[in-house]
Amino acid sequence: MGKPKAFLEIHRQEAGYRPIHDRIHDFGEVEQTLNTRERKLQASRCMDCGVPFCHWACPLGNKAPEWNDALWRGEWETAYRLLNSTNPFPEFTGRICPALCEKACVLNRFNHEPTTNRENEAAITEAAFRERYITPRTDIARNGKQVAVVGAGPAGLAAANELNHLGYTVTVFEKNEAAGGLLRYGIPNFKLNKAIIDRRIALLEQEGIEFRYGCSVSSAAILSRLTQQYAAVVIATGTPTARDLNIPGRELSGVHFALELLSQQNRVLAGMEFSKEERISAKGKDVLVIGGGDTGSDCIGTAHRQGCRSVTQIEIMPRPVEGPDDPQNPWPNYPRTLKTTSSHEEGCTRRWNINTLEFLGQDGKVTGVRVQEIDWEPNPAVGRPRMVAKGEPEVIKAELVLLAMGFLKPEHPEYPSNVFVCGDAANGASLVVRAMASGIQTARRVHDYLSE
Numbered sequence: 262m263g264k265p266k267a268f269l270e271i272h273r274q275e276a277g278y279r280p281i282h283d284r285i286h287d288f289g290e291v292e293q294t295l296n297t298r299e300r301k302l303q304a305s306r307c308m309d310c311g312v313p314f315c316h317w318a319c320p321l322g323n324k325a326p327e328w329n330d331a332l333w334r335g336e337w338e339t340a341y342r343l344l345n346s347t348n349p350f351p352e353f354t355g356r357i358c359p360a361l362c363e364k365a366c367v368l369n370r371f372n373h374e375p376t377t378n379r380e381n382e383a384a385i386t387e388a389a390f391r392e393r394y395i396t397p398r399t400d401i402a403r404n405g406k407q408v409a410v411v412g413a414g415p416a417g418l419a420a421a422n423e424l425n426h427l428g429y430t431v432t433v434f435e436k437n438e439a440a441g442g443l444l445r446y447g448i449p450n451f452k453l454n455k456a457i458i459d460r461r462i463a464l465l466e467q468e469g470i471e472f473r474y475g476c477s478v479s480s481a482a483i484l485s486r487l488t489q490q491y492a493a494v495v496i497a498t499g500t501p502t503a504r505d506l507n508i509p510g511r512e513l514s515g516v517h518f519a520l521e522l523l524s525q526q527n528r529v530l531a532g533m534e535f536s537k538e539e540r541i542s543a544k545g546k547d548v549l550v551i552g553g554g555d556t557g558s559d560c561i562g563t564a565h566r567q568g569c570r571s572v573t574q575i576e577i578m579p580r581p582v583e584g585p586d587d588p589q590n591p592w593p594n595y596p597r598t599l600k601t602t603s604s605h606e607e608g609c610t611r612r613w614n615i616n617t618l619e620f621l622g623q624d625g626k627v628t629g630v631r632v633q634e635i636d637w638e639p640n641p642a643v644g645r646p647r648m649v650a651k652g653e654p655e656v657i658k659a660e661l662v663l664l665a666m667g668f669l670k671p672e673h674p675e676y677p678s679n680v681f682v683c684g685d686a687a688n689g690a691s692l693v694v695r696a697m698a699s700g701i702q703t704a705r706r707v708h709d710y711l712s713e
């Protein structure tokens with residue numbers, strides 16, 4: 262284990278974010294890093310619990326106690342090998358995982374100072390790239406079978422990687438111009454620098470995976486063509502349909518889905534050009550984000566960097582409980598408590614229990630949104646609480662409105678037995694770590710199927 266009783270002597274130390282006045286003007290990653298000595302001290306705090314709830318909570322089953330111990334001893338290569346034994350892309354999770362493991366850490370229960378697993382993971386992986394512990398595998402024995410993967414998000418990439426390592430010849434079909442899915446065209450650069458994705462894709466290509474971009478594969482094409490050409494097909498197409506708000510004024514210009522803004526901004530940063538009419542910009546505008554989750558938070562950070570005048574975020578559900586403990590979902594489960602992200606810290610009015618009634622506009626452009634404060638009353642007859650209006654409707658001024666209300670779970674036709682669905686496409690909108698775990702499990706199911 263780490264250093265005995267270190268958790269009693271050493272406090273949790275997060276690397277923290279760059280100062281707001283500095284980070285708000287660029288799209289560089291906001292998170293900083295600790296120096297090597299401090300990082301090892303953080304790893305030393307892991308107690309190697311008899312029942313490691315961190316391991317249980319991580320969808321990948323990452324062996325945090327083992328790699329934290331190696332990190333504390335300064336055995337960086339061993340730490341990386343242990344981490345990589347369950348996690349194919351720790352450079353992604355090390356940056357953007359909500360760290361389910363840390364919420365389940367026994368130290369979180371003890372004094373709300375869990376081991377900094379996520380940051381340790383990123384540090385181990387960056388050291389492994391720097392020291393060249395990560396090199397393309399050249400020893401893969403091919404089995405002569407071909408598999409197609411549709412969609413190059415984290416689920417598709419994890420499935421492709423696992424199948425490739427199992428000896429299959431893998432072709433990935435991706436409708437976008439580059440790989441990564443929501444890692445590239447959803448999550449803002451200030452959370453995940455896209456060079457991190459490019460570095461991984463280059464490795465996957467060197468290991469033999471073929472990527473075909475600009476290929477939008479329909480269900481019909483999968484059924485008629487891919488299932489004939491390939492021994493198996495993995496569908497990892499995510500949740501492409503965002504939840505809409507069909508209320509009066511929805512047609513006004515300036516009302517957009519969150520991903521329209523986020524994906525365009527990431528493409529602009531990648532060098533793509535858009536005409537003035539196409540460009541969605543918050544510059545000089547009052548921005549309203551509808552939806553209180555993480556996608557909404559990413560819109561807030563993006564609006565700030567584009568130079569907005571103000572941002573308001575509204576949510577129809579009640580304000581979550583504050584503090585580390587969630588009575589409805591106690592440790593070691595992930596708490597559904599109030600989350601304040603780096604983007605919220607940059608400035609934002611947050612309101613809960615707000616229903617949206619109508620988009621208001623002038624000359625075809627949105628100028629504000631009529632909203633109504635509401636309450637949720639118990640409704641035992643139906644089982645779900647009932648929404649009741651409270652007070653008078655009011656208008657929130659906004660020249661840019663972003664809809665961040667989640668995504669619809671996709672439906673799939675009945676596919677033949679050699680087609681497998683994984684990631685968000687199978688389970689609905691979730692997390693990168695869950696998408697990766699689903700991709701790996703699906704690849705193993707494909708292997709079992711093709712080995713029968």
Ligand SMILES: Cc1cc2nc3c(=O)[nH]c(=O)nc-3n(C[C@H](O)[C@H](O)[C@H](O)COP(=O)(O)OP(=O)(O)OC[C@H]3O[C@@H](n4cnc5c(N)ncnc54)[C@H](O)[C@@H]3O)c2cc1C
Binds near residue numbers: 415
């Ligand atoms: C704005 C935003 C921020 C997020 N932030 C985080 C975060 O910080 N941490 C976290 O853990 N999770 C986050 N998530 C959730 C996470 O990004 C997703 O759960 C995860 O990316 C799902 O992976 P996936 O591979 O299943 O799908 P996706 O990432 O959606 O990838 C699907 C891929 O399939 C491609 N595709 C779709 N249809 C076709 C087709 N017909 N033919 C070919 N290709 C196709 C798409 O272009 C895409 O590349 C965020 C989500 C959003 C929207």
Ligand code: SF4
Binds near residue numbers: 321322323354362379
């Ligand atoms: S992938 Fe996420 S949940 Fe798993 S160990 Fe890393 S930070 Fe924790």
